[in-house]
Amino acid sequence: QVQLVESGGGLVQAGGSLRLSCAASGRTVSVYAMGWFRQAPGKEREFVAGIMPNGAGTYYADSVKGRFTFSVDNAKNTIYLQMNSLKPGDTAVYYCASRRNTWSTSWGQYTNWGQGTQVTVSS
Numbered sequence: 001q002v003q004l005v006e007s008g009g010g011l012v013q014a015g016g017s018l019r020l021s022c023a024a025s026g027r028t029v030s031v032y033a034m035g036w037f038r039q040a041p042g043k044e045r046e047f048v049a050g051i052m053p054n055g056a057g058t059y060y061a062d063s064v065k066g067r068f069t070f071s072v073d074n075a076k077n078t079i080y081l082q083m084n085s086l087k088p089g090d091t092a093v094y095y096c097a098s099r100r101n102t103w104s105t106s107w108g109q110y111t112n113w114g115q116g117t118q119v120t121v122s123s
Helices: none
Strands: 003-007 010-013 019-023 031-039 046-053 058-059 067-072 076-082 092-099 116-123
Touching: 019 031, 019 092, 019 116, 031 067, 046 067, 046 076, 058 067, 058 116, 076 092
Parallel strands: 010 116
Antiparallel strands: 003 019, 019 076, 031 046, 031 092, 046 058, 067 076, 092 116
C-alpha cells in the first residue's frame, strides 16, 4: 500500500496562495489515481481535484476550477495542489487520497488517505 503525508497548509488572507504537498511512500504514486478532498467543520468531505494514473488527465470541482492546479512530481513521488485566489469558503482540512484505476469524486472510493492539512483563509 501507499502511505500519504500532506503538508503546506496554513493561514492566508483572501486572494492569497498556498501550495499543498502530498508525499507518497511505499509505492510509486504514478500508478494510482489521486484525489484531493476537503472537509470544512460540519460539512461532508468534498471532492476538489483528481488526476489519472501517470498524470493522464486532471479534473476539478467547479468551485475551484481556474484557481487550483493539480500536479505530480514523479521524481519526488509527490503530488501538489497549487491554490490561488483563495476565498474564505476554501477553509477546510485538505486530504490527499489514492485509488486504483481512475479518479472518482466519491471519497468512499479511495483506499489510502493522508492525515490532512488545515487551510484557513481569512477575509
